[in-house]
Amino acid sequence: MDNGVLEERLLASEAEEQPNLKRRIWVESKLIWRIAFPSILARVTSFGMVVVTQLFIGHVSALELASYALVQSVLVRFVNGILLGMSSATETLCGQAFGAKQYHMMGIYLQRSWIVDAVTATIMLPLFIFTTPIFRLLGEEEEIAIASEEISLWFIPVFYSYVFGFTIQMYLQAQLKNSIIGWLSAASFVLHILLSWIFVSILDLEVAGAMGAYNIATWLPIFGEFVFIFGGWCPNTWKGFTTAAFVDLWPIVKLSVSSGVMLW
Template sequence: MADLSQPLLSQREENKPIDHSPESGRKDTKALFAPDADDIPPINTTRDFYREFCIELKKLWYLAAPAVFTSVCQYSFGAITQLFAGQVSTIALAAVSVENSVIAGFSFGIMLGMGSALETLCGQAYGAGQLDMMGVYMQRSWVILVISAVVLTPVYIFSAPLLKLIGQTEEISEAAGVLSIWMIPQLYAYALNFPISKFLQAQSKMMAMSVISAVALVFHTFFTWLFMLKLGWGLAGGAIVLNASWWVIDLAQIVYILSGSCGRAWSGFSWQAFHNLWGFVRLSLASAVMLCLEIWYFMALILFAGYLKNAEVSIDALSICTNILGWTVMVAFGINAAISVRVSNELGAAHPRTARFSLVVAVISSFVLGLILAAILIITKNDYPSLFSSDSAVREIVKSLTPMLGFCIVVNNIQPVLSGVAVGAGWQAFVAYVNVGCYYLFGIPLGLLMGFALHWGVLGIWSGMIGGTIIQTLILTWMVYRTNWNEEASVAEDRIRKWGGHSDSS
């Protein structure tokens, strides 16, 4: 095992990057960073557990609260556009649902996944005190994601024939195809946004992201109503506002970074961004495959619903449910971002026991929140469908799907937290194999069997596919339980040395 104590101790004392607190609860810099010891004291009694739980909970939510808020705001851009589309017409709602879930969802998965490599690299570099390389990492990710956006652009241009090829109806495919072409600017906004988000998250700059997203959401809601309904521009108006909202966020965040708010983490544009690109691409692809397999899995729900009888109603009902599920999962994604930062920072600083305990606190918090959100939804099942559609048939299907929706909320509030640990620890490649087996070899075949062969319709497709999510969650839980966190801290130091300034600056 590598000797972590000397280099990490000197860097840590100089930079002190992990004080995730209002008060921090305990002083991280007092610990001796030996591989088998860190700053969390032994937990022998219930009182010890409660004390440390409260301390870690404060640290976690100091990061998670603004991250949850930011995730909900940014997700709400597409969801609000979809909500207003439901007031325009049934075909407009179906077009926005398919474009968001299939075309934009496909690209979103790739782009966010490629950008997620920064969660591992920036988080562990920040924990180890190697702040200088974080800006270079972000710029490398920009280069890779802009090239990826160019490669993905034909998917938007030829989306109508692609949707027809996979069995969507003529009317839905044509409407979604036109909308997809209008949404090309959003693809390039993703290319800038995701690296910036990971760069800021690793430094716990969550509050700035929250403020920017909140202001953008207020304007997005007003102008979407104005253009889509008041001025009668329909889908064209929704596309204009949605593109503009994402670009406003990008520009505001870039201004924040260039203003000097990130200190040593941003030292200006550098040609080092073009060095060692292929190695960075490999790591980015591992992250992309892991995340894409998860996002595309739920995208497939909307796709399969298009093959059922009365496809428009089925797609509309299921898209409303997945829309709400997406909103609630944004809470888990906020905790995902926070736990990824906590785990990567603590492993980078050779605090394996603290990384493990952070995970326990995150899972418990997310599970309790999932139960609360599911309960609220079930209690209001007679009322909330009318917010999304004026069609009585759609509302009735949504009402019947609410119990399944509540169950999915609970399960999907735990799974992203475990995925966040995987990203923070750098396990993306292995988790990608897990996702293939659980989602595509088990969940989708079971969903198709229950939905079509057993004639259970939307509920059958969804039930089978949530089975795949449950299996994946159990496997991730087993992986985390079996993890040697001291060894992970050693791996983190090796990763920092490999990607750090020594090799690049020479």
């Protein structure tokens, strides 16, 4: 008799848990997509801008198209991988600070990451300035090596945007406020297509038009994120610029470098 009662209770308990399990799965799925979708949208639109720029440069000449593809696939991917990896340190530190409810530290970690990543980007700057000698050394054709330098100079503002774009994304994501990134990325992608069409197809600005549109569209969401952060939408985590950002930089450097090497 006791076994029968116990079995009935277990069956009743399982029946109660099934709806709860479905509800928990639904709640967790919504939470995951709330965090993941803006990041997915940002990555997709970022890659989309690369493709759109390549399409419009393809209308200029085959030489410019080859130069753009070479710079994008060799230099930009190299720098992108390193800075994206280093920015993952921001995600780790901000996540820990948010979990420990040390919200003020998140803004400090963000500023420290800006300093470390900006210095790293500056160290890699010669890759974009001396592109022609580098590609000559790698055995590329002379025409492509020369044309690549013009393209690579246009990429300098783009790769400096990675310093802020990647770190801010990690900072906002840690506090579940990264939906703004998705909206800004989508808007910048639409604007990029429009500007590319105007600059290249209508104004006939050729490479300058295509790369100028790319630079504008790349920096637009970052300026929007600055407004979001500095404008008071992160009151608990952003307390303004502080000299504390220049203190204890070495642990940030070590974590950033190890993360950059691991992901690169």
